[in-house]
Amino acid sequence: MAHPLREHSFRLLFLGRTVSALGDAVVPAALALAILRATGSTGALAAVLAAAMVPRLLLLPLGGVVADRFDARRVALLADLVRCATQLAVGVELLGGDPSLSSVVVASALGGVASAFAIPTASPLVAGTVEPADRQQANALMGITANPSRLAGPALAGALIWAAGPGWAFILDGASFALSAALLMVVRVRHVPVPRRSVLADLRHGFGEVRARDWFWTSLIGHGVWNGAAAVLMTLGPAVAIDRLGGETTWVVLLQAGAIGMLTGSLLAGRVRLRRPVLLANLGLACYAAPLFLLAVAAPAPAVIAAYAVALTALGYLNPVWETVVQHHFPPEVLARVTSYDWLVSLGAMPLGYALAPLAVDAFGAPVPLAVAGLLVLASCAGTSLVPGVRRLTWPATPQPQPAEPVGAR
Numbered sequence: 340m341a342h343p344l345r346e347h348s349f350r351l352l353f354l355g356r357t358v359s360a361l362g363d364a365v366v367p368a369a370l371a372l373a374i375l376r377a378t379g380s381t382g383a384l385a386a387v388l389a390a391a392m393v394p395r396l397l398l399l400p401l402g403g404v405v406a407d408r409f410d411a412r413r414v415a416l417l418a419d420l421v422r423c424a425t426q427l428a429v430g431v432e433l434l435g436g437d438p439s440l441s442s443v444v445v446a447s448a449l450g451g452v453a454s455a456f457a458i459p460t461a462s463p464l465v466a467g468t469v470e471p472a473d474r475q476q477a478n479a480l481m482g483i484t485a486n487p488s489r490l491a492g493p494a495l496a497g498a499l500i501w502a503a504g505p506g507w508a509f510i511l512d513g514a515s516f517a518l519s520a521a522l523l524m525v526v527r528v529r530h531v532p533v534p535r536r537s538v539l540a541d542l543r544h545g546f547g548e549v550r551a552r553d554w555f556w557t558s559l560i561g562h563g564v565w566n567g568a569a570a571v572l573m574t575l576g577p578a579v580a581i582d583r584l585g586g587e588t589t590w591v592v593l594l595q596a597g598a599i600g601m602l603t604g605s606l607l608a609g610r611v612r613l614r615r616p617v618l619l620a621n622l623g624l625a626c627y628a629a630p631l632f633l634l635a636v637a638a639p640a641p642a643v644i645a646a647y648a649v650a651l652t653a654l655g656y657l658n659p660v661w662e663t664v665v666q667h668h669f670p671p672e673v674l675a676r677v678t679s680y681d682w683l684v685s686l687g688a689m690p691l692g693y694a695l696a697p698l699a700v701d702a703f704g705a706p707v708p709l710a711v712a713g714l715l716v717l718a719s720c721a722g723t724s725l726v727p728g729v730r731r732l733t734w735p736a737t738p739q740p741q742p743a744e745p746v747g748a749r
Contacts, residue, residue, distance in 0.1 A: 343477035348526045349468040353477075355519035355526075357484040359419070362515025365499065366426070369508030376505070377438050390444045391451035396687055398455035403679025404541040405456055407672060411463040412528040418457035419520035425450040426513035433506030458682050459675035466666045466674060467528035474666050478659035479609030483602065531671040545676025548669060554617055554728035555665070559681060563688040564719040565624055565654075568631060568712035570692025575705045576634055583637040589644070596644045597651040604655020616660045618729050623653030625720040631713030635706040667734070 343349050374384045406414045425446040432438045432446075461481075469477045499508045536544065549556055580590035613619045629646040669677050692712075699708035723729045 343469045343473040343480065346469055346473075348528065349465070349477060351522045351526050352464055352468055353480055353484065355522035356481060359512075359515045359519040360484055362426075362512035365508045366512050369499070369505040373433050373438070373505035374440075374443070377433075378440060383440055386440075387444055387447050390447040391454070392686075392690065394448055394451040395455045395458075396683065398452060399458065399679045399683045399686070400542055400545075400676070401538070402456040403459040403545060403676035404538055406459040406463060406675030406679075407545070408533050408535075408541065410528070410530050411460040411467065411675060412523055412526055412530075415457055415460040415464060416520050416523040418453040418460070419516045419523065421453035422450050422457070423513045423516035423520065425453070426509045426516065430506045430509030430513060433509065434504065459679040462662055462666060462678045463671070463674045464526075464528060465662070466671060467530065468526065471667065475612060475659060475663040476609045478662040478666075479605050481662075482605035482608065482655060482659045533672045541676065545673050545680065548673045549677060549680050552668070552728060553726050554723075554732045555668075555677075557723050557726045557729065558617055558621055558661075559684045561621055561624065561720040561723050562681075563684040564715050565627060566685045567688035567692035568627060568716045570689045571696045571708055571712040572631060572634065574693055574696040575700060575709055579634050579637060579705055579709075580640075580643075584640040584643065589640045592640075593644045593647050596648040600648040600651035601655035604652040604657070605659060606655075607652075608656045608659035611656075612734065613660070614733055615730070616664055616734065617732050618724055620653070620657040620660050621720050621723045621729065624650075624657055625717050626650045626653050627720075628713040628717040631709050631716065635709035635713065664732070664734075668732070 344353065370387065371384055374387055377383075402414075429443055429446045432442050465477050465481065466474065499505070499511065533541075549559075576593070577587075577590050580593065581587055584590075626646075627650040630643055630650055633643045633646050665677060665681070666674065696708055699711075
């Protein structure tokens with residue numbers, strides 16, 4: 340099997356995504372500090388974050404239609420240029436010393452719009468630059484590059500903020516998008532023509548492809564519940580760790596163990612091909628119930644950390660495997676739309692978890708929402724094993740899928 344990095348176009352794509360992932364990993368810490376320095380208000384920070392999240396969620400399905408209908412490379416390139424401009428604008432605003440909150444909110448909203456069109460292009464770009472036999476390794480590489488970025492990003496953000504201020508973190512992110520766009524200009528991607536329909540017909544067509552595969556839509560439910568539970572853990576976990584498990588150091592070690600687990604899982608995904616990938620990957624996701632249960636009962640810190648590392652290893656393995664299975668089993672002309680529905684469910688579940696967790700704590704205390712989240716993860720992810728399509732799905736005998744029936748309006 341040829342290594343995907345031997346493909347010139349994939350190598351350029353991989354380099355661009357690596358650089359932009361590092362730039363993106365720098366921004367969260369810089370954004371929080373910059374807004375709090377300027378306003379002293381967590382409400383202002385929430386407004387900036389919501390300004391990016393709301394248009395991203397609303398426009399994701401449309402982004403999938405556009406990426407399928409037009410060249411995914413061009414859509415990704417234009418999205419990178421828009422995000423480059425918005426991040427540079429925020430950086431210049433912060434470097435001026437008296438940032439306008441409204442300007443930052445507008446820039447964040449424009450960046451959210453651009454990301455709604457960029458996210459669905461990720462899978463078509465990989466599928467269009469490597470051969471089918473190399474896709475699992477290629478997707479694993481994409482997963483591998485994101486994890487060191489998450490580890491290095493906060494440290495780099497801290498160094499930039501300490502040395503020059505948070506504005507330079509946004510300048511760096513803007514430059515990373517510029518480099519990514521420059522590389523995309525010379526990437527060659529196989530594009531599959533899509534019949535001309537109305538936007539509504541395209542949306543129905545993509546949804547029909549999703550609905551026709553029980554293994555896909557039932558897994559999406561499990562993945563959405565997983566993401567909602569992850570938001571609950573991220574909201575309540577720090578307080579439990581600080582109050583009952585030994586302090587802030589425990590939480591930091593837990594996060595680092597999870598990042599290492601994600602990296603380990605991505606590395607395994609590049610080497611291990613399971614016969615029934617979705618079934619076993621979803622059962623692996625069910626392991627996330629363990630750290631939720633252990634946090635609920637304030638188990639010893641080493642047990643919680645170990646359980647979280649194992650759970651994130653399963654996630655790191657699932658992501659590349661899932662991308663590969665989707666690329667194999669869906670027709671290439673609907674791949675971006677299918678990806679957009681996938682992300683819509685996952686991203687949409689997280690704000691729900693963030694919103695409900697504090698309310699549940701006020702009513703019942705932290706153990707109850709953590710335990711309930713664990714039960715939901717266990718039921719939804721392990722429960723997919725009851726679905727015939729999940730149990731039967733294997734790696735395809737042929738590399739190119741055929742359209743499923745029914746596929747919706749044409």
